[in-house]
Amino acid sequence: MASTIFQRLTATKLALDEIEEVIASHFGHSSWTDDGHVEFSHLGLFVPDVALTLLLGEDRRPRDAIAGPGLKDSDIEAIETALTKLASTSTYVHYRQVAFTNAPVRSAYKYKDYFQIVPVPIGSPVPAQAMAEWPFVFEFTYMGSANMSIDAHRRAKAESKLLSLLNVLFISGVFVRPSHEKVWVMGPRGETQYLQAGYYHPVPSGPRFLERALYPPMRRSPAQTYYGGFAETLSGFSLPDDIETSLDCYHAMSEADRDRFDIAAHWFSRYADLKKVSMSSGIVALVTALEALSPKSRVPPCPTCGNISAAVRGFQTLLDAVLQSNTEAKDQFYRLRSKIAHGAWLLHSDFSAWGGGSQARLEEFDVYRLEETVRQVLYRWLQPEIRDQVERAAARSHRHG
Structure with a gap:
């Protein structure tokens, strides 16, 4: 049975990695032990006494906590307060960016308040050939946080899982391109240049999904045809006719089944x-x-x-x-x-x-x-x-x- 300290630290039911980040932020100093556990201590000029040790299981996730000589009476209460605030202030956040697919996006699709696909604004850069990476506006919601570090982690995790799921269900594929690297390109006059990779065009900002009534609904094909390799993509991005059923099934799965599917979808x-x-x-x-x-x-x-x-x-x-x-x-x-x-x-x-x-x-x-x-x-x-x-x-x- 886990210690009383660990039960108090995990009472909010937050993700274990987020709990560990709050603990690390409180103490200011952490290190690994020789047997693979994590020790936390108050940051200071001299080598401090260990205040708290997180014991990790075989899966490298925290399974228990042990108090050390450097633990103060107020430490656990302060961490509990921070965790309670983190849990109570979590709220759904809307995020919007440009993503890409292998077929032109000329219509719109929205699944509940989970995600939406709409064309890029008129005048945005688009390919001159049919077989290319076509940009579109990709919007989704996730459980955000006022803690900037945890919020960024949650957004990246939600985006990764969503894109993997959609790559299973959309034969044209969906993906984002990193813009932190440079690549060699041929300029318009044949000159070679080493330029920043990326795509930029102003997209309207706002806390809600873009209005999709401006666009026609997404074209659909019977699922058997769509997944049988007979769906035509040159005329534009399309969907199977049972897309809502598949997405509903994903969200209705048990947490264990969804974790297994997320791993499978990641590799696919x-x-x-x-x-x-x-x-x-x-x-x-x-x-x-x-x-x-x-x-x-x-x-x-x-x-x-x-x-x-x-x-x-x-x-x-x-x-x-x-x-x-x-x-x-x-x-x-x-x-x-x-x-x-x-x-x-x-x-x-x-x-x-x-x-x-x-x-x-x-x-x-x-x-x-x-x-x-x-x-x-x-x-x-x-x-x-x-x-x-x-x-x-x-x-x-x-x-x-």
Whole structure:
């Protein structure tokens, strides 16, 4: 059982990292112990006595607290007051920025008071070609804080999770581009320049979502067509017709299920950037996304099947329960990922963009099928009946006919 001090520090139910930041701010000095815990002390000219030690669990998150000789009677009360103020002053904040997608955004979409997509203002810089990164105004809300450091962390975390979710549900993808680095570019007269990367055009400011009545509603396609690779994107950004159902399912999930999905969506969302550097690392990211949702098998390995490991069995259980087809392709996906992750293989495209013969062409086809398969699994896993189906499949005993 956790100490009384730790129970007092966590009574507000704030995130543990935020509690730790408030503790660090109060004491002013912290250091790591040799056994991996965190000691806090009052900042001073001389080496101070430890006031409080946070004990970390195997997941590196605080699990208990121990008072030290430097702890004052007023310390815990002051920290409690700061935590209570932080919890009571938290409020939903609206944030607006320019983001990008792979299809022109000419219409608007809003999901409740969670996020909105609208075109950039007239006169904003846009690409001259169809296949490009198209800017749009991306707005979302998050639980903000008067503490600037914690507010920035909350906003970044909310944005990251939201973008990953939308990259699962939107085939055109959505992303933001950092503007803190410089890149070599060709100027309008062919001269080479080293310039700041980024996109800027004035966007109206304000505490609320922009008025979307000025734009037509977003075009929609049947979900089966949209996720089947048949949705046409050149005519503009579009949505599946069940987008609200998918978003509702995400918000209705348990915290544990949503955490698993957020991890899977993160890896799927990273695939687009990773494959530009290394297609092999992109493959690992895709299969890691599936592993995040794979059930932990509760039956022993099967000697008849070659004593398959629990990781492989969980992966196969997930795909069999969700897709119920293409068994050979599923096995090929995992074998390919295992060879890459264990240093036994690289895709031909990582050595050269050209050549490789039939093997290279088949690899490209496998990669395309894997990307579509992973999106289908993540999209369907949002549905509670599918998650139940996966869990039932994981609990069944392994039998041979």
